[in-house]
Amino acid sequence: DQQVKQNSPSLSVQEGRISILNCDYTNSMFDYFLWYKKYPAEGPTFLISISSIKDKNEDGRFTVFLNKSAKHLSLHIVPSQPGDSAVYFCAASDRGSTLGRLYFGRGTQLTVWP
Amino acid sequence: EPEVTQTPSHQVTQMGQEVILRCVPISNHLYFYWYRQILGQKVEFLVSFYNNEISEKSEIFDDQFSVERPDGSNFTLKIRSTKLEDSAMYFCASRDLSNYGYTFGSGTRLTVV
Numbered sequence: 001d002q003q004v005k006q007n008s009p010s011l012s013v014q015e016g017r018i019s020i021l022n023c024d025y026t027n028s029m030f031d032y033f034l035w036y037k038k039y040p041a042e043g044p045t046f047l048i049s050i051s052s053i054k055d056k057n058e059d060g061r062f063t064v065f066l067n068k069s070a071k072h073l074s075l076h077i078v079p080s081q082p083g084d085s086a087v088y089f090c091a092a093s094d095r096g097s098t099l100g101r102l103y104f105g106r107g108t109q110l111t112v113w114p
Numbered sequence: 115e116p117e118v119t120q121t122p123s124h125q126v127t128q129m130g131q132e133v134i135l136r137c138v139p140i141s142n143h144l145y146f147y148w149y150r151q152i153l154g155q156k157v158e159f160l161v162s163f164y165n166n167e168i169s170e171k172s173e174i175f176d177d178q179f180s181v182e183r184p185d186g187s188n189f190t191l192k193i194r195s196t197k198l199e200d201s202a203m204y205f206c207a208s209r210d211l212s213n214y215g216y217t218f219g220s221g222t223r224l225t226v227v
Binding site for chain 1: 118120145147149155156157158159162164169170205207209214215216217218219220221
């Protein structure tokens with residue numbers, strides 16, 4: 001099941017710079033996309049989401065961009081901080097057919113160094 | 115901030131034994147889920163639960179698995195006869211009617227030996 005793909009297992013960014021995490025999906029029925037952040041020994045924490053009717057959603061330092069034609073979304077973190085170091089999961093849902101079941105990517109380990 | 119609570123945080127069991135993983139979802143949430151993450155792999159959906167019945171289950175959720183909401187607060191996942199490959203982090207999650215951003219618990223690490 002590779003419906004959601006995060007092709008970069010890791011990303012290293014200097015503090016203050018932009019972090020860009022990418023995600024691709026294959027199922028055209030997905031209409032809602034979410035980013036989760038996960039620290040070791042904790043559950044995923046919801047960060048930000050976007051509906052397929054939008055192409056951008058912003059919340060503070062976090063912005064998610066959606067390109068439906070390319071089936072691609074990205075999470076931008078500006079400016080990056082050391083506390084942002086975590087695994088970031090992209091997830092997608094087809095709200096019309098399931099009770100909000102989420103399909104996750106494999107995650108990208110973000111490391112923000114001082 | 116409301117939390118989803120999972121117990122125990124770590125469970126070690128012998129192969130073939132039954133385990134029950136427990137979760138207390140957020141009190142006004144209506145939808146409940148179990149996911150799992152095998153070490154090094156992605157988070158995978160197991161089952162969704164609404165209105166006291168299973169709404170959807172994945173191919174992982176075979177006859178060895180069951181879920182129950184025995185009272186108004188607990189949501190449990192039972193594995194009847196554990197296998198080595200059931201070793202994983204199991205996450206419970208819940209959400210309310212309008213918000214698709216689930217709240218996850220911190221997980222139960224199940225180790226089958």
